[in-house]
Amino acid sequence: MSDSEQQSARERILDRLTTAQPETAPADNLPMTPSASESDSSARPRSAKQQRQLVSQLADALLASHAEVLHVREDDWPHTLATLAQAEQLRTWLCHPACEAGRMFSTYIGDRQPGALKLRHYSGEYPLPADQAGTRQWPDKAALFHNIDAGLSHATAGIADTGTLLLFSSPTQPRLLSLVPPVHAVTLRYSAIQSNMAECMATNAVFRQRPLPANIIFVSGPSKTADIQQTLAYGAHGPKRLIVMLIDDLAQFSSTSS
């Protein structure tokens, strides 16, 4: 369609909507502000004990959605992940070197050089496999789809009620990293967990940014489908496995309040 046809389609639609406006029949007396009561709780700071309750609520919900949950410490999770990767033959990993989780895992792999583990960086150049000489620039779709066993990223926030992780897209948090590889491993701090979605959106500064990040993803488990005779199957299109590493950073809380 030409621009002028577009313009007139727009005008005609808006004109029909604007003229002769009836009000929608109101259904009884309804509270007009959505979630005021839910976001009230966010104003009060939680004790370490309360925060730990949220952690276990989130972990339970994730487990119920078929995700794998590991409780780890800030300094030892790269070792835990490398051990798991070796045991389960997840050889080629992809991360962004400047993302929190990617940086720590890169340092660990660089220092220890654990056998048979390869870590690719989702930035700059991608070295092609030995049988094809040369390099390509990321994002290389072929490499992403065929040569990566697992992606690693960091979740900025979590929601206890539904067992949900939040991923905000940015230059260091590419979108395909958590989607295309068959396994997605992700770190989340205990302290970043909120009780429900309304609270999470009210307290997290990212939701007040304008414009919002190009993409915000709420992840609540591995990809799944029940489209064949209501039988649940995992790994429909996205990751078949979701490995969540919950980092206990509540030490500073626990000394005072537990």
Add this chain to the structure above:
Amino acid sequence: MSHTDFQDRAAVTLNDVKLTTEFRNAMDFLRNKRSSVIPSRDEFEALAARGRAIREEALDQLPDLLVALEKRCLANGIQVHWAEDSAQACEIVEGIAKDRQARSFIKGKSMASEEIGLNHFLIERGYECLESDMGEYIVQLAGETPSHIIMPAIHKSKVAIAELFAERIEGHRYTENVDELIGAGRAVLREKFEAADIGISGVNFAVAETGTLCLVENEGNGRMSTTVPNTHIAICGIEKVIPRLEDLPTLLSLLTRSATGQKITTYVNLISSPRQPGDLDGPAAVHLILLDNGRSRIHRDPELRETLLCIRCGACMNHCPVYTRIGGHAYGSVYPGPIGQVVAPQLEGLAQHGEIVEACTLNGACGEVCPVGIPLPGLIRRLRERKRHTPDEQADADAVPGSGRGRSWFEAGLWRAWTLAASSPRLYSLIRLFVTRARALIPRRIGSWSSVRTQPKPAPRSLNELMKDRHV
């Protein structure tokens, strides 16, 4: 006795015991899952009241919100198009494809794209257009249409899908193992995601405040379709706009609980712009097509406007005793079940979809489970009226297409005669005398009514006479 198309289609399911069992099981499954995530009636009703308030506010401010959404999207770098009908929407999609010299499309699940017949249009024009939702993919592979808005392949058994895959997917060997079947679909579709030029999606909610398109799903194909190809086109009915970002938690919770009985879907995807400077992936261009296709006319009709409150959860069909027995295809419309009975005649006209308005027992289950309180039985009854006459004050352009066409002189005459008889005691007793005394003359069969019911037979004497005998 001659059958209508609707009756023929309904008979296909009704005469197939396996299929009726399939539907029964699927509906029970969805209903039980829904009840399992509804904590208490009070809590859910409070949530539903908030959801309804948001949707009402959105409809009351619809033109302003659409303008705000457009402005915000443009500022974010999303290109906005307006389509008055299906033909315009399809043309816009093709225009974008031509600009980009694109040949292949991969689609996430979108009822709006079903509504405009986009697959058919694109394939006819020589493009490749593949559904990527597992259910939609199965349906497309079989050359069929979805029979449910949330679970498109609900009418197909595992065995039927196993046979379909063995026949249509190259190199795939027959298996009834669901994991292997999903694996086979995954493998085919992954290649397509990698290669497709354009990804197409629907929109569950469009947030005016931030210019954000919200999509919910479990499979990840929606994320794939909106992230991997270099261009993303989202097709969005104009009624899907909501005012604020903070409205999302309430509506999402209502939608996923009512649709699949989940507190949240595996993925909730918020798209606010194309790839930003410095970003490594995501589509370079995002297009939003705002689709009217009859919605603005519904919006102008105070008696039918509540149709547009719908958030497309499908709970009404899951709880409909008619849908459960005849299945989605019987309706012959893109949207089946109670919401389809209300939407299809308004979008495409009563001439084409007038009959499904009658396929309702007015039992009220749909209205009771609707998370935004759409009075579906009331709207169905109202459309039955519209079939027979257009309200006096309504302009032709605002009338439901085909309204008044279903008026039959026989039916209208019968009602007039009844009014006359019931308001004149003398005439009424005369008729009563005739009916009781001449009851032998009543035909043994009265059309379709007695084909499935016991033939009613008037008593030899009226109640009035019996009471007189007893000197009451």
